[in-house]
Structures are given as structure tokens and as C-alpha cells.
Amino acid sequence: MEVAGRYLHRPARGRGQGCGPHRRLRLRPRGTPESSLVGRNALGPVGDRRGRTARSQRELHVERPASRRLREPGRRRPLVQSAAVTEGLFDFVIIGAGASGEAAAHYARARGASVAIVDRDLFGGSCPFWACMPSKTLLHAAEVRAHGGDYPWPKASDRRDYMIVREHRDYPDDSDHVRSLERAGATAVRGTARLAGPGRVIVTHEGTTHDLETKNVIIAVGSVGKVPPIDGLAPAGYWTNVEATSTRTLPRSIVVLGAGPSGVEIAQYFARFDVRTTIVAPRQVNPTDHPRNSRLLAETLRRSGVDVRTGVRAQRVRPRAGPDGEHVVDLSDGSSVSAAVIQLSVGRTSAAALGTLGLETIGISYDGADTLTVGDDLRVADNVYAIGDAIGHELSTHLGHYEGEMAVRIALGEAVRADFRAIPRVVYTDPEAAAVGLRLDQALQRGIDAFEDTIDLTRTSKGYIVEADMGHVTIVVDRANKIVVGAFIGGVGAGEAIHQAVLAVKLRTPIDTLAQTVNAFPTTSRELGGRFASAALKLR
Incomplete structure (x- = not known):
């Protein structure tokens, strides 16, 4: 070259x-194109400094720069x-x-x-640098710490930097x-x-x-990340997933607006590192999930020390109006919460x-x-x-x-089409919540004669072994076709066990075949197999 x-x-x-x-x-x-620094003004003076740095180096950016997102001296992206x-x-x-x-x-x-x-x-x-890999790395570190392991924040931050190829530098490679x-x-x-x-x-x-x-x-x-039109948000400044997964310094306190998978995971790992954390959910936690999963996630966050506010929205931000200069977020129920950092998890665009x-x-x-x-x-x-x-x-x-x-x-001309019926969805908290396919209400809305079969995970062999005090395994069954159309698991191993149900939904496997499939004991997968067997008996 x-x-x-x-x-x-x-x-x-x-x-x-x-x-x-x-x-x-x-x-x-x-002619040189202008750089696109999305959201820079919302960061205030810090954003202005980042913007000047990026413009001087003639950089183009997809997302708003992360905290301390600076280039190495004398280097630019070639x-x-x-x-x-x-x-x-x-x-x-x-x-x-x-x-x-x-x-x-x-x-x-x-x-x-x-x-x-x-x-x-x-x-x-985003996944390897600002989303999946750093967030799951920090969740792991927080879990080890929560269960008594030696995992202080500097060690967790260094491990995260290793995972996103940002060791001894300020931007991933x-x-x-x-x-x-x-x-x-x-x-x-x-x-x-x-x-x-x-x-x-x-x-x-x-x-x-x-x-x-x-x-x-x-x-x-x-x-x-979407930026909602909330009065006072811009002058207060905010984080998206970029800052929340890349910060090297723990904030004193944080309020997470939005309680989808990303917001829930961010809230748990910050809370487990002793950051005063609040999460604000307009509806339930992880609102598109099964209600049992949503309740499990809400309780998981509370046990991690998160102040969970459901059924409310942020209506106004009063910059630096709280104790020690924290921002005050006024909520739709008349209450308010203050935090040093406002983190946005309100969707993507x-x-x-x-x-x-x-x-x-x-x-x-x-x-x-x-x-x-x-x-x-x-x-x-x-x-x-x-x-x-x-x-x-x-x-x-x-x-x-x-x-x-x-x-x-x-x-390339193949006679194939995308099939979105069997896409696994997992929230990687401790414990996890996993799902595939349709909830019962969704199945009924589509005209499917469906029913649920569920078991309390705490009353299973796996639950007894891990001393679970919450969790469930639930399946949704199409009565007429005798197939599974949805499955939901909350508890240990959920993210792994769900894949048997993914294959079942994808292939429209007969429930009797699933009931005859042998799963190792004692596992969460075996409890899922038990639901298949239970449903098969009900259909006889």
C-alpha cells in the first residue's frame, strides 16, 4: 500500500x-467531510473538549464519545x-x-x-466495545464480589479494558x-x-x-441510544451504554432511566460495586418479558441494592439541584430521585x-x-x-x-426466508432470565388455543441444590398442534437451558417427542424437560 x-x-x-x-x-x-459528533452538546463543557479533539484529528464517529474518550497523542484512526x-x-x-x-x-x-x-x-x-462484552465482564466481576470474592473495582475495570482491547489507551483497538x-x-x-x-x-x-x-x-x-425530550436533561448531561460500560471511575450515584435488558444489567453491576443506584421503569421491569421474569428481575435488583421505581416516568431534570450537586429527576408520581449521573436506557434508534x-x-x-x-x-x-x-x-x-x-x-438466490419465531432473549443478571417465543397472552391474541405449564424452581432438585428462593420454568403450549410456542425461565442457568426450547419452537417439535428427550439430572434443563412431560400428559 x-x-x-x-x-x-x-x-x-x-x-x-x-x-x-x-x-x-x-x-x-x-473535499473533507464534516465530522459527526452525535450528542456532543448534551455533554456540556466535557463534550466540547471531546469535540475539539475529534475535529482536530478529523475523526468520524458513529456514537457519542464515551467518558474520557481521548485519542493517543499523535495518533488517529487511519x-x-x-x-x-x-x-x-x-x-x-x-x-x-x-x-x-x-x-x-x-x-x-x-x-x-x-x-x-x-x-x-x-x-x-458496539457489542465487543460498548455493549455485550464489557457489560457481561462487569456483571461477572460484580457477581464474584457479591458472593464474597476478591474483585475490587480497579481489577474489574482493568479486566473490562482487556476485553475491549483498551489496555493502556483511551480508545479501543x-x-x-x-x-x-x-x-x-x-x-x-x-x-x-x-x-x-x-x-x-x-x-x-x-x-x-x-x-x-x-x-x-x-x-x-x-x-x-435514544435521548428523550426531558426538560433539563441536556444541561445536566447524561450517559448512554457507551459511558456506562467504559467508565474507569465509579460514579457516586446513578439513576438509570429505562428498565430493559441493558438498563437492568447496568443497574445490577453498579449497585454491586456500592454505587447508589436507582432504576426508573415506565411499566414493569423488562416490560416485554413474561411477568414472572419481570418480577424476578425486579426482586434481583432490589436484593442487589437498587431502588426500583416501576410505573413512573422521568418528567423533568433539575441540574445540580440536589445534595452535593447531584441532579434531581422529578418523576410522574410526584416523587423525585437524585444522582450524580443520569444513564439513558430508553431504547435505540x-x-x-x-x-x-x-x-x-x-x-x-x-x-x-x-x-x-x-x-x-x-x-x-x-x-x-x-x-x-x-x-x-x-x-x-x-x-x-x-x-x-x-x-x-x-x-445469492437461495429459496430461504428469515424466521423470527425462535429468537432467544436473555438478561444476564445474577440470576438470569431467559425467553423464547410467545407469552400466553400473545398466543391467545393470535388465535392459538394455548395453555401454560409452570413450576416454581425453588421446589425442584436444582433449586434445592443451589438454595434458590425464587425462580420458575414456564412453557406455552399450542393445544391443537401439540407443540411449544414459548418458554420462559428465571433462575440459575436460564441462559443455557433456554436453547432446548429454542430448537423446539424452531422445529415445531411434537410435545411427546420433547417429553421423551432425556435431560441430565440435576439441571435447569431437566426442569424444562419436566414441563414438556407434564404438558404431554395434559394433552392425552
């Missing part, structure tokens, strides 16, 4: 990097080696290199298709993700992508423009990325919604597909992987 002369090499189109010669291709310079091209035709151009985009790229290369994948920030996306894509033969491009009509994508980076021609486009732009993507150039009238609407073919236009957070299904890495691979399969 010879950047100074604006020449770069692109991996050959074969199945591996060694298949065929590299071609020497010229890049065209263009144009990735295998830059985009001005000639030739790709089979796929993938816009976004998060979990779903990476999965699509790797699968397409495994099928022998040529791929360019573009991202303006971290290759790998995504080079492993880039190298993995390049080893697979994909062309990785750092920059901002915009559609420019059917089969054409323009990418800009630091004054350079790259014209990409492609047979298929996959939109995998990810999402950022892809609107900012979608609004600047140039969807109108491919005939899509975008209305500013949080997500795009697609069917089971994941198609938004001819030869254009959308996956991951941008289509608004369950926001999870495992679903993103599935959607990425399915989009490629569909684009």
Missing part, C-alpha cells in the same frame, strides 16, 4: 487472498489498508461493520462472493476485527458511506472519495444514520423512523437489504449474525 501516492491494493475476488493477482487502483481526493475502489464490481457492499455486517461479510466471502465493508468508527460495532475481515478476503474501508443510486455507494474519508459499484447493498448501520444514507436515491421514501420496515426477505429495494438494529427486531448480537447470513443467502 502506498497511501502518499494515493494507491492502494485490493484483495482479489477469489475465495482466498491468494486467488489471483491484486490490482493497483487509484483513489480520487475530495484509512483501512484495503481501501475502496473506483473500478470493478463487488458482489456485496455492506454499510456498517458491527455484528450483523461482519457476519454478512464473512459468510459472503465463505460463499466466494466479493465484499467491501464500510464503517466510520469501530469495526466490530479494532484492528483484530479489520485483520479478520481482510484475512477472509474482504475489502475493509474506514469512512462514511452514502447510497448514490442503484448499485452505487460513495465513501468519504479525510478528503478522499471512493466509488463502489456493487450488485447488492446490505444496510447494517447499527443504532445509538438508527434514525441519524438512515437519514443521511441517501435512501431516496434508490427510491425509498424515508420518514425519519427509528428503523426500516422489511419482510422476511429482509429487502428494502431491489438488491438492497437491511439487517441488525436498523430493522428493529430484537436487538441482539446473535440475531444480527443470523440476519447477516440470511441476507447474503437470499441475495
